[in-house]
Amino acid sequence: MTNRSLLILPGDGIGPEVMAEVRKIIDWFGTQGIAFDVSEDLVGGAAYDAHGTPLHDDTMAKAQEVDAVLLGAVGGPKYDVLDFSVKPERGLLRLRKEMDLYANLRPAQCFDALADFSSLKKDVVAGLDIMIVRELTSGVYFGEPRGIHKEGNERVGINTQRYTESEIARVARSAFELARKRGNKVCSMEKANVMESGILWRDVVQEVHDAEYPDVELSHMYADAGAMQLTRWPKQFDVIVTDNLFGDLLSDLAAMLTGSLGMLPSASLGAPMANGRPKALYEPVHGSAPDIAGQGKANPIACILSFAMALRYSFDLGDAADKVEKAVEAVLADGLRTADLLGEEGTTPVSTAEMGDAIVAKL
Amino acid sequence: MTNRSLLILPGDGIGPEVMAEVRKIIDWFGTQGIAFDVSEDLVGGAAYDAHGTPLHDDTMAKAQEVDAVLLGAVGGPKYDVLDFSVKPERGLLRLRKEMDLYANLRPAQCFDALADFSSLKKDVVAGLDIMIVRELTSGVYFGEPRGIHKEGNERVGINTQRYTESEIARVARSAFELARKRGNKVCSMEKANVMESGILWRDVVQEVHDAEYPDVELSHMYADAGAMQLTRWPKQFDVIVTDNLFGDLLSDLAAMLTGSLGMLPSASLGAPMANGRPKALYEPVHGSAPDIAGQGKANPIACILSFAMALRYSFDLGDAADKVEKAVEAVLADGLRTADLLGEEGTTPVSTAEMGDAIVAKL
Ligand SMILES: CC(C)[C@H](C(=O)O)[C@@H](O)C(=O)O
Ligand SMILES: CC(C)[C@H](C(=O)O)[C@@H](O)C(=O)O
Numbered sequence: 001m002t003n004r005s006l007l008i009l010p011g012d013g014i015g016p017e018v019m020a021e022v023r024k025i026i027d028w029f030g031t032q033g034i035a036f037d038v039s040e041d042l043v044g045g046a047a048y049d050a051h052g053t054p055l056h057d058d059t060m061a062k063a064q065e066v067d068a069v070l071l072g073a074v075g076g077p078k079y080d081v082l083d084f085s086v087k088p089e090r091g092l093l094r095l096r097k098e099m100d101l102y103a104n105l106r107p108a109q110c111f112d113a114l115a116d117f118s119s120l121k122k123d124v125v126a127g128l129d130i131m132i133v134r135e136l137t138s139g140v141y142f143g144e145p146r147g148i149h150k151e152g153n154e155r156v157g158i159n160t161q162r163y164t165e166s167e168i169a170r171v172a173r174s175a176f177e178l179a180r181k182r183g184n185k186v187c188s189m190e191k192a193n194v195m196e197s198g199i200l201w202r203d204v205v206q207e208v209h210d211a212e213y214p215d216v217e218l219s220h221m222y223a224d225a226g227a228m229q230l231t232r233w234p235k236q237f238d239v240i241v242t243d244n245l246f247g248d249l250l251s252d253l254a255a256m257l258t259g260s261l262g263m264l265p266s267a268s269l270g271a272p273m274a275n276g277r278p279k280a281l282y283e284p285v286h287g288s289a290p291d292i293a294g295q296g297k298a299n300p301i302a303c304i305l306s307f308a309m310a311l312r313y314s315f316d317l318g319d320a321a322d323k324v325e326k327a328v329e330a331v332l333a334d335g336l337r338t339a340d341l342l343g344e345e346g347t348t349p350v351s352t353a354e355m356g357d358a359i360v361a362k363l
Numbered sequence: 364m365t366n367r368s369l370l371i372l373p374g375d376g377i378g379p380e381v382m383a384e385v386r387k388i389i390d391w392f393g394t395q396g397i398a399f400d401v402s403e404d405l406v407g408g409a410a411y412d413a414h415g416t417p418l419h420d421d422t423m424a425k426a427q428e429v430d431a432v433l434l435g436a437v438g439g440p441k442y443d444v445l446d447f448s449v450k451p452e453r454g455l456l457r458l459r460k461e462m463d464l465y466a467n468l469r470p471a472q473c474f475d476a477l478a479d480f481s482s483l484k485k486d487v488v489a490g491l492d493i494m495i496v497r498e499l500t501s502g503v504y505f506g507e508p509r510g511i512h513k514e515g516n517e518r519v520g521i522n523t524q525r526y527t528e529s530e531i532a533r534v535a536r537s538a539f540e541l542a543r544k545r546g547n548k549v550c551s552m553e554k555a556n557v558m559e560s561g562i563l564w565r566d567v568v569q570e571v572h573d574a575e576y577p578d579v580e581l582s583h584m585y586a587d588a589g590a591m592q593l594t595r596w597p598k599q600f601d602v603i604v605t606d607n608l609f610g611d612l613l614s615d616l617a618a619m620l621t622g623s624l625g626m627l628p629s630a631s632l633g634a635p636m637a638n639g640r641p642k643a644l645y646e647p648v649h650g651s652a653p654d655i656a657g658q659g660k661a662n663p664i665a666c667i668l669s670f671a672m673a674l675r676y677s678f679d680l681g682d683a684a685d686k687v688e689k690a691v692e693a694v695l696a697d698g699l700r701t702a703d704l705l706g707e708e709g710t711t712p713v714s715t716a717e718m719g720d721a722i723v724a725k726l
Contacts, residue, residue, distance in 0.1 A: 075556075089556045119595050124482045140503075140524060140558060147559050151527070157563030159524040161503060165517045191611070193438075193452045195503060196510050200520030224615040231594065231619040232482050248554070249612055252587040256594040 002035040004315055005066040009043040009059070012079075012088060013288025014298035014352075015072025021300035021356030022070065022307050025324065028360050034320060039066070043095070044074030044088035044288075054091030063095055067273075068314040069281040070307060071095075073288035088288075096136050099279045101268035102167065103174035104136040104247065105309070106285060108234070108254035111263060113332040117341060118259030120231075125257055130237045131182065132254055133175040134247025136268055138167045139197075141244045161197050163243065168204040174269070175241035176213035183238030185217045189226040189246055201243060223250065230254055251285075261286045262299030262340045265306035267313050280314045282306040296351035297339035301328055304359060327362035331355065365398040367678055368429040372406040372422070375442075375451060376651025377661035377715075378435020384663035384719025385433065385670050388687065391723050397683060402429070406458070407437030407451035407651075417454030426458055430636075431677040432644040433670060434458075436651035459499050462642045464631035465530065466537035467499040467610065468672070469648060471597070471617035474626060476695040480704060481622030483594075488620055493600045494545065495617055496538040497610025499631055501530045502560075504607045524560050526606065531567040537632070538604035539576040546601030548580045552589040552609055564606060586613065593617055614648075624649045625662030625703045628669035630676050643677045645669040659714035660702035664691055667722060690725035694718065 010019040026036055041059045048054050063069050074088040110128035118125045143160030179186045188205040190198035202220050209218045223246040229236060230250065234257055242250060255264050270279030284302030292298060305328060312321035335347040338355050350358065373379040389399055404422045411417050426432050437451040473491035481488045506523030542549045551568040553561035565583050572581045586609040592599060593613065597620055605613055618627050633642030647665030655661060668691060675684035698710040701718050713721065
């Protein structure tokens with residue numbers, strides 16, 4: 001037994017393939033005296049196929065006990081017909097909610113070697129490095145009442161956006177803490193001009209700022225203007241903090257700016273456990289990409305960089321995380337490219353497994 | 364008395380300046396036998412300053428009677444301190460709600476002469492022509508319960524996303540009707556993987572399609588994926604239909620893709636009145652831009668093109684609308700540019716008023 005435990009949930013589609021490459025990195029660290037206790041289990045459609053539920057209670061219990069969960073991706077067309085309550089996504093949402101992973105960190109970083117893949121002009125995105133902190137356990141994703149009911153002859157669909165003061169304050173703190181280690185700037189986004197929950201959001205973020213982080217530069221923006229400004233000139237931002245639903249759209253938008261989704265990791269963090277480590281789940285930003293699953297075309301880098309985030313945020317192994325990130329940059333500089341990033345002259349196409357091997361070789 | 368009535372609400376910031384140029388166009392049509400009864404009134408901060416409310420009941424009543432309302436823009440930093448209930452935006456939201464303007468048409472069109480102003484690569488946006496149809500009178504903007512209350516020691520902010528079957532069906536019909544006159548393709552966006560109101564949205568759009576518009580090509584996309592795809596390759600879309608809140612973000616994003624917000628009009632349409640014309644409000648997509656107000660820097664084209672939409676959708680004067688749109692293209696081809704579009708070689712800077720005059724001259 002080591003004192004570092006990991007639960008791996010490869011999930012669906014390309015999840016298992018990219019996770020196989022992360023395993024190689026984990027194994028390499030094992031040979032260097034940084035070992036992990038790794039267990040593996042099912043989530044999403046894979047769990048539904050085996051157990052009739054997208055997350056078995058035993059898996060949920062294991063996730064609560066480990067230091068960090070690494071997740072591949074969930075979902076696929078095969079499961080589209082399932083009832084809402086057992087869709088692959090519910091497995092992921094249950095993990096987030098029951099582990100209380102309230103701060104979703106989604107870096108949008110543009111790798112120099114890949115700036116050409118962006119649909120945006122090179123000067124707009126080259127060197128881009130922003131961090132979106134999305135609230136992940138509340139808001140319209142989980143608010144009650146919810147559902148579809150009949151009123152007279154009509155169906156009516158309802159969801160509730162609900163935020164408490166403490167839910168807003170804790171994710172605001174995550175954003176301010178991160179900003180202090182980066183550009184020291186936070187922009188908070190909501191629709192306070194239309195939604196009362198947005199007014200509360202704005203007020204609480206401002207109060208936390210004034211009381212605890214007056215040294216950090218804070219601004220507020222309406223989420224629609226935020227979408228515009230991210231498109232127009234994303235480099236104006238350092239850390240963005242926003243709610244669950246706006247964060248879903250804005251972080252995907254920010255990810256797409258970089259042009260290389262297959263490169264982007266994420267971390268979802270909760271409160272510290274008894275051992276001081278935060279509850280944590282790490283996953284790539286990309287989805288399960290069922291259309292290319294099993295063909296060796298998937299880019300394992302987003303999942304590998306998610307493991308690097310685990311090294312940094314769960315295990316306080318910043319140097320090891322740097323090492324992984326440098327190895328990724330080095331293979332890109334060598335011109336190795338998986339199928340999602342082909343096209344540039346002078347680059348070499350590689351498979352998912354070859355990319356993983358090349359990164360291990362650089363370590 | 365003509366049989367065409369217009370209520371002009373210039374509003375705040377650059378609203379009055381750009382509306383002055385629209386007046387020139389209206390006057391020109393008057394000399395050509397296409398006359399309008401024009402009245403003018405206050406909205407937003409301007410109405411608050413005069414009456415202590417962002418929309419006086421008398422103005423609301425007038426808006427209900429005319430064939431079309433033309434609005435400039437509302438809001439400004441001066442009004443940020445006001446209570447939610449009397450903020451400039453409430454005037455606009457009251458007009459939308461009480462006139463029941465459920466279909467907000469927001470074209471995102473990239474003018475060839477201006478493609479360089481986009482932050483996106485030229486081939487991604489040149490020739491772009493999509494139409495976003497946003498539901499405008501329901502959803503989280505108007506759902507009850509809403510507000511901020513105390514639970515124990517904590518403030519809690521609540522808003523309700525609520526859609527009925529008929530609210531979804533009518534805006535879906537607007538989208539399908541428009542698609543038939545365009546590329547015959549509709550993409551509907553929601554978060555059916557997370558929100559029950561999104562499931563109802565998806566189901567009803569599909570049902571309306573199957574029963575009444577089987578000839579139109581229909582697809583569904585999650586709104587976060589929609590934000591990504593709009594950024595990656597917007598030309599894949601023809602008509603997009605989505606709810607009030609997603610529409611707010613996605614239409615602003617789509618507008619920003621074109622690089623020239625100062626060019627984009629919008630129409631908000633309701634049910635037909637006794638005379639067969641729909642309830643209608645037209646407004647530019649840009650805001651009140653208080654920072655440049657009163658300096659002759661504002662681009663009046665978005666507001667002028669909003670009037671062109673009024674000619675087309677309220678008065679069935681498609682030829683007259685074409686004429687205005689051609690005149691706008693002609694002045695752009697001549698190289699005339701307001702302050703928002705400066706920088707290209709061989710173009711001539713003009714003021715707001717000079718731009719208006721030039722467009723009239725082309726008519
Ligand atoms: C899969 C889905 C439930 C999820 C979400 O909406 O949060 C995804 O889009 C994400 O951003 O992680
Ligand atoms: C001004 C504001 C209330 C409005 C909205 O949120 O609908 C605006 O952003 C819009 O899109 O017309």
